[in-house]
Amino acid sequence: MNNTNKISILQGRLIDPANGVDTVTDIHIENGKVAAIGETPAGFQAATIIDGNDKIVCPGIIDLCANLREPGAEYKATIASETAAAAHSGITTLCCPPDTLPVIDTPAIAGQIKHKARKAGYCRVLPLGAQTQGLKGEKLSEMAALKGAGCIAISNNYAPLANTLVQRRTLEYAATFDLLTIIRSNDRHLSDQGCAHEGKVADRLGLPVIPEAAETVAVARDLALAQTTGAAIHFHTLSSASAAHTLAWARREKRRVTADVAIHQLHLTEMDIEGFDSNTHVLPPLRSTGDRDGLRQAVAENIISAICSDHQPHEADAKAAPFPATEPGISGLNTLLPLTIKLVHEGVMDLSSAIARLTIGPAEILGLPLGRLQVGATADICIFDPDTYWTVVPDQLTSQGKNTPFGGWELPGIVTHTLLEGRIVYQRD
Structure with a gap:
C-alpha cells in the first residue's frame, strides 16, 4: 500500500474553534485530507510522523x-x-x-x-x-x-x-x-x-x-x-x-x-x-x-x-x-x-x-470550506510552540520586506510545521 502521502501528527493539542475542539489527540492525514482524529485507521501506515507534544495544532491561518x-x-x-x-x-x-x-x-x-x-x-x-x-x-x-x-x-x-x-x-x-x-x-x-x-x-x-x-x-x-x-x-x-x-x-x-x-x-x-x-x-x-x-x-x-x-x-x-x-x-x-x-x-x-x-x-x-479540521476537511494545518519566545530582528524576517516597528520585541509562538493540503511546506530546522 502506498503510504508516501500519509502523515500522522501525534499528541498535539488540537484547537479547532470551528468545531469547539480543544484536546490532546492524534491527527492522521491522507491524500490531502484529514483521515482520522484520535485512533489510527485500520491499515493506515504513516510515511511521516510529527511529534505534537507541547505544541498547538490548529487549522492553517x-x-x-x-x-x-x-x-x-x-x-x-x-x-x-x-x-x-x-x-x-x-x-x-x-x-x-x-x-x-x-x-x-x-x-x-x-x-x-x-x-x-x-x-x-x-x-x-x-x-x-x-x-x-x-x-x-x-x-x-x-x-x-x-x-x-x-x-x-x-x-x-x-x-x-x-x-x-x-x-x-x-x-x-x-x-x-x-x-x-x-x-x-x-x-x-x-x-x-x-x-x-x-x-x-x-x-x-x-x-x-x-x-x-x-x-x-x-x-x-x-x-x-x-x-x-x-x-x-x-x-x-x-x-x-x-x-x-x-x-x-x-x-x-x-x-x-x-x-x-x-x-x-x-x-x-x-x-x-x-x-x-x-x-x-x-x-x-x-x-x-x-x-x-x-x-x-x-x-x-x-x-x-x-x-x-x-x-x-x-x-x-x-x-x-x-x-x-x-x-x-x-x-x-x-x-x-x-x-x-x-x-x-x-x-x-x-x-x-x-x-x-x-x-x-x-x-x-x-465563504471558504477551510479553517476547520474535522474528518474529511482539507489538511491545511499550522503547528506551533506557544511557549517559546523569540526576539524580532528585522533583518532576520523571512519576508523580503524588513520594515517592521516590532524590532526588539520579544514575542511568544514559533511555528514548527505548516501543511498545505496535506503537504509539509515548512518545517523548522
Missing part, C-alpha cells in the same frame, strides 16, 4: 490581506518570497489585493498570480479583483469574469472612487454576482494628504492628520449603500473604536457586513510615532489608546471576526524619507501569529478565540 508586490514591484518582494514567508508563519491561505501593476482587473492577471503561486507551492493565493477598471474609480470592472478567474472578492483597495454613485453601482453589480466587496472605508476629502491620527501627538510633531471621522463617515455611507443594494460588504482594517461601535450596531441589525483589523492596530497607538519612526507610518494611521482598546474589545466579542497582517513589504529606501513622505505599511506576515498570541497573554481573549480570528473567522467571511 487565513490572512485576508497580504501584498505580494508581484507583478510590478518585484524589487520590494515576489510571490515566491512572500508565500514562503507565509508558510514559515503558519499561513496557508492569503488574499492578494488588486493594486498590482498591472492591476488585477482582467482574468489574465488573476490567472497569472494564481499560476505563480501554485508554481511556488507554499501557500494558497486568492486574488482580489479590482472594483473599477484600473482602480481609477470610474468605470466598473468585469466582475463576473474576475469571479470566473478565481477572484474571491472585489476591492478598490486604497484607490478612491470618483463619487458615491460609483460606489452604489459597483455594489449593485457585485450583489448581482454574489461577490463580496472589501472596503477600506476612508473619506478622501477628510483624510486629504494626512499621515497621522488627529490628536496631540500629531500636533506636537507637526504632522498632517487623518481624523477619525474620515473612517466613521465612510463606514456609515458604505453601510447605507450596502443596505440599499443588498450587497455583502467587508470592512478591511478598521482603526477606530467608533467604527467598531457602528459595526456592532449593524451586526445586531443583521446587516450583511463583516470586518477585520490589522494586528498592529491591536498593539500600537499614536504614541508609537514619536521619534518619527517611519516603520509606524501606516494607513489607516495608528490611533489613540482608546481606539486600540475599543478594537481589542470588538475582536474579543467577535464583532470584528478576523485579524489580518495587512502585510506590505518595502525596500529600505521606501522608509528612508521624512515621515510624511515615506511609503505606508508594515511587513507583517512573520509577526501575525505571535502578536495574536500576545493578545492571549495580555488577557484580551482566550487562545481558542484568538485562533478563531485567524482561521474560521476569515474562512466564513470569504
